[in-house]
Amino acid sequence: MGLRDKDITINIIYDGKEYGLKTYSGEYRSLMVLIYDNIYTEDFGQCKGMGRCGTCLIELLENAAGLSASDRNEETTIKKMGMAGLTVRLACQIPVNASLDGILIRIIHELS
Numbered sequence: 001m002g003l004r005d006k007d008i009t010i011n012i013i014y015d016g017k018e019y020g021l022k023t024y025s026g027e028y029r030s031l032m033v034l035i036y037d038n039i040y041t042e043d044f045g046q047c048k049g050m051g052r053c054g055t056c057l058i059e060l061l062e063n064a065a066g067l068s069a070s071d072r073n074e075e076t077t078i079k080k081m082g083m084a085g086l087t088v089r090l091a092c093q094i095p096v097n098a099s100l101d102g103i104l105i106r107i108i109h110e111l112s
C-alpha cells in the first residue's frame, strides 16, 4: 500500500456538523493543520502549532486509545485553560498517522 493512499479517516464534529476527512500519514504536519485546511474554523490554531494558544483544543470522543500521550507543555497549556481532567488535546500536538484512523473528535471553539 502506498503512502499516497487516503487510508486514514478522521471524523470531526464542528458546529453541529460531522465531517469525515480522508488523509494519509504525513499529508499534514499535525491534526491542527488538517482541520485548518479542511474546515473553516474561526480563530483556530493561532500560534501555528507552538502548543501555547490553546485555540486548537479538541475533545476526544471515540477511538482515541491509540494516540500518543501529551507532553508536559501541552498539559500545561490545557491546565491553564482550566480544562484539565477532561478528554481534551491540542490538535497541533497530534501527528497525522494511522493511530487516528476512525477517531471521532469535536472541535471546541468557544474559548474565553
Ligand code: FES
Pocket (backbone or CB within 6 Å): 032, 044, 045, 046, 047, 048, 049, 050, 051, 052, 053, 054, 055, 056, 057, 077, 090, 091, 092, 093
Ligand atoms: S495552535 Fe496554538 S496551541 Fe495548538
